[in-house]
Amino acid sequence: xxxxxLAGDFLKPAADRxxxxxxxxxxxxxxxxxxxxxxxxxxxxxxIHWSPSHVLERLPVQVRVSINDRxxxxxxxxxxxxxxxxARLPIYFLDTDLAENAPGDxxxxxxxxxxxxxxxxxxxxxxxxxxxxxxxxxxxxxxGTFHMNEGHAALLTLALLDxxxxxxxxxxxxxxxxxxxVFTTHTPVPAGHDRFVRPIVxxxxxxxRTTELDSLGQLARGELNMSExxxxxxxxxxxxxxxxxxxxxxxxxxxxxxxxxxxxxAATWAAPTTARLFDDHLxxxxxxxxxxxxxxxxxxxxxGEAHAEAKQRLLAEVARxxxxxxxxxxxxxxxARRATRYKQIGLLFHDLERLRALSGRVGPIQVLCAGKxxxxxxxxxxxxxxLVAASRELGKDVPVVLLENYDLGLAGMLCAxxxxxxxxxxxxxxxxxxxxxxxxxxxxxxxxxxxxxxxEGWLEGVTGWAIGEPDEAPRDFSQGAAxxxxxxxxxxxxxxxxxxxxYRAVMRNAIALNASxxxxxxxxxxxxxxxxxxx
Numbered sequence: 001x002x003x004x005x006l007a008g009d010f011l012k013p014a015a016d017r018x019x020x021x022x023x024x025x026x027x028x029x030x031x032x033x034x035x036x037x038x039x040x041x042x043x044x045x046x047x048i049h050w051s052p053s054h055v056l057e058r059l060p061v062q063v064r065v066s067i068n069d070r071x072x073x074x075x076x077x078x079x080x081x082x083x084x085x086x087a088r089l090p091i092y093f094l095d096t097d098l099a100e101n102a103p104g105d106x107x108x109x110x111x112x113x114x115x116x117x118x119x120x121x122x123x124x125x126x127x128x129x130x131x132x133x134x135x136x137x138x139x140x141x142x143x144g145t146f147h148m149n150e151g152h153a154a155l156l157t158l159a160l161l162d163x164x165x166x167x168x169x170x171x172x173x174x175x176x177x178x179x180x181x182v183f184t185t186h187t188p189v190p191a192g193h194d195r196f197v198r199p200i201v202x203x204x205x206x207x208x209r210t211t212e213l214d215s216l217g218q219l220a221r222g223e224l225n226m227s228e229x230x231x232x233x234x235x236x237x238x239x240x241x242x243x244x245x246x247x248x249x250x251x252x253x254x255x256x257x258x259x260x261x262x263x264x265x266a267a268t269w270a271a272p273t274t275a276r277l278f279d280d281h282l283x284x285x286x287x288x289x290x291x292x293x294x295x296x297x298x299x300x301x302x303x304g305e306a307h308a309e310a311k312q313r314l315l316a317e318v319a320r321x322x323x324x325x326x327x328x329x330x331x332x333x334x335x336a337r338r339a340t341r342y343k344q345i346g347l348l349f350h351d352l353e354r355l356r357a358l359s360g361r362v363g364p365i366q367v368l369c370a371g372k373x374x375x376x377x378x379x380x381x382x383x384x385x386x387l388v389a390a391s392r393e394l395g396k397d398v399p400v401v402l403l404e405n406y407d408l409g410l411a412g413m414l415c416a417x418x419x420x421x422x423x424x425x426x427x428x429x430x431x432x433x434x435x436x437x438x439x440x441x442x443x444x445x446x447x448x449x450x451x452x453x454x455x456e457g458w459l460e461g462v463t464g465w466a467i468g469e470p471d472e473a474p475r476d477f478s479q480g481a482a483x484x485x486x487x488x489x490x491x492x493x494x495x496x497x498x499x500x501x502x503y504r505a506v507m508r509n510a511i512a513l514n515a516s517x518x519x520x521x522x523x524x525x526x527x528x529x530x531x532x533x534x535x
Contacts, residue, residue, distance in 0.1 A: 002338070003149060003186060005408070006434060009265040011091070013524045015083030016287060019534070022140055024131040024153075026123065027052050027077055027093035030111040035372050035405045041388030043339075043373055043381050052077045056093060063133035067125050069206055072105045073098045074130040076138075084267075084287050092138065094130055113374065121196050121204045124226065128155030145532045146181045148234070151194050151226025155205075157181060157233025158212060182531045183234040184260075185227055188247045188431045189342075194226040231255055236531050240432040243455045247428045260530065261453055262432040263523035266292065266515060269438040271313075271416030273306040292441075293516035300504040303443055307416075307507065310442065314417025317410075318368065324401050330364035331496050333447075334418030334439065336406055339373035339380040342429040346383055348422065349390035349400075350481035356397045358489055363497040366399040368414060370406035411435065416442035420492060423448035424467065424480065440514035443507035447492060449480065457514045464510060465492055 007023065014021045031048035038044060052058075056077035064071045077093040096108040108122050115123075131153060135143065146156055160180055164173035187193055201224050202210045213219050218229050231237050231252060238258040239245035245259030266289040270278060278285045281298045285291045308328070315326045326332070337343045348355065348367065359365040369387050373380030384402065391400035403410060415421070421439035423430075423446060430452035437453065439446065445464035448454040458466050467474070467484045474480030496503045528534040 002434070006262060007149065009263070009268060009434075009520045010524060010527075011081050011089065012083070012265045012268060013289075013519075013521045015081045015087050015089050016085060016521075017524065018083065018085065018087040019089075019524060019528055021089050022135065022143075023089070023091040024127070024134065025091065025093055026109040026112075026127060027056070027095040027097075028109060028112045029095075029097060030114070032112045032372070033375065037384065037388070037402055037404045039388075041385035041402065043384055045375050052093065052095070055079070059092070059138075061134065061137050062098070063130055063137050065125055065129045065133065066206055067105070067108075067122050068204055070102070070105075072096055072108065072126070072130075073100050074126055074134065076134055092131075092134055094126055094134065096126060117196060118200050118204060120194065121200055124152050124194070125155055125204060128153045128157075129159050132156050132159040144180070144534075147527070147531065148181060148183045148230050150184070150186055151228075151230050154183075154226040154230035154233070157229060158209065160233070161212075178233055179235050181230075181234040182236040182238075183227075183230040184238050184240065185244075185248055185257075186240050186431050187227075188239075188244055188251070189429055190251060196224045196226075198222050198224075228252070238531065241453050241456065243428060243452060244431040247431075258530065260523060260526045261456060261518065262434050262437070263517075263519040263521070264434050264437045264441065265289075265520045266441050269412060269415060269441045271310045271412065271442050273309040273313075274416060274442045277302060277306040289519040289521045290516050292519075293512050295508055295511035295516070298508060298511075300501050300508065303508055304500070304504050307443060307504075310413075310416040311419075312417075314368075314413045317413055318401055318403065321403055322401050324399065326366050326399055326401070327364060330366045330399075331493060332417070332419045333365065333367045333422050334414045334420065334444070335367060335422045336370040336411065336414050336435060337423070339371040339383045340377055341379045341383070342426045343371075344424040344426055344477065344480065345369070345371065346386050346390075347424040347477065347481050347484055349386070349394075350478060351485065352390060352393055354485050356394060358485065358493065359398045362489060362493040365493075366401075368401055368403065368418060370403040370410060370414065372406055411438065415439040415444060418444055419496065420444065420464075421446045421448075423454065424484070425449055425451050427451040434518075437514065437518040440510040440518065443504075443511050445506050445510045447484075447487065449474065453518060457518060459509070459513065461491065462506065462509050463513050464506065 011023055033045040034048055036044040036046055056079050059076045059078050061076055063074050075095045075098050079091045080088045082088045097106045108126055160177040164176040198219055218224055238260050239248040241261045242259045245257050248257040267286045282291050319325050337345055387402050394400055415438040421436050421444050423436055433452040436446040447465045449467045465487050474483050
């Protein structure tokens, strides 16, 4: 999912620069799901099955954690990430699919976001308690900082407290444990933070752990809030954009919440044509993406040629997947997001007649959409059906294609081959967002409601465009749609069709000003200095 992609992008520059990091996720043998879209836009979830032995190394190590009053064995697989300078760092994938475990326990790590609340807490016990135990078993007993992303790993704080108390910490044990942890929250709304009621906590973690949580004040309201547990056990807490830091401070009153804005790994997300362009004009950009700030030296004609090639590659893939032949001269909007209500992916299609009139009057428009809805998110699935309905009503006047199974490969082509990246979240629910950053690497500017990272990356008409006024977000859906059409009609489309070099200048600025800063090179450095206390 998105956090996993972000983590992968973060580990690559860490390896590039030799930052001493180890990473611990689950080994989800069934992944998430493969998406199929039926004729009316209905989402069909097809199970995924893959064998970790094809890409990972099984390690001869096993640890045990008490879950539901029985010992659950946890094994591990390893992947080594190699940086451009040859430095390597390990990722340990936790796996409970072991013969000695009961059938239900073998499935704990099986699938991302699977099962009910009790299953979810079992997964988080494996990650937090089992992850800490595995690191010790692998000899990583001198780690200076444990970094918890989201509350999923918050039970690690209990394991670290156990260690501090066993070392004779006494009353200072809690402070000693807290000094070893940092916590990053990625969620700007209260409903997005995992909570478990006391009966589930008692069943999954047992009486002793429940008593410990009581003593820490973590069950005072009859439920365990994993983010609050992580915060209470961490010396440093941060959000993932400046705006998200502000939102998080309001969500957790009295907590000092810093901010480190997310980034993307430029060498991963630069399309082949973009990478060749950078190789020709910005040597060593793969090692130091800050060099992209010198993209202002790239000739506009060369940038236009690279983008045209990426666009042709994307449209060829669209034709292969959907059978729809699109126009390489048409203004191509990229709209690829998780299908959930706050993303407001239907905003562009609120007034189909106005969208049709724009395309006919200013210049031809076509739209490429992609995104999965959570299997239990009926509202998100309804949004996908709405996209297909809009596509049928618009017909050839404004071609709209919904592409199935949004994944890393498709994301890379969309972020490079579209002409503008559209993002329409309902503020302040976009913690950061990174797809627009991936687009910026390829010179694709953003057209976005001001939320998340775009508050920092936006320079009107320079790096892209804002939907609505900078000091006031659209108050409702219809107002947001009107602001979107207004900006397309008055600024974006006229520039694209009447002043190609002017549009390419915005594309070049997106690279020089946004891609050079919103990178995981900068992000990793900020975490190393501010959170990890590394020199």
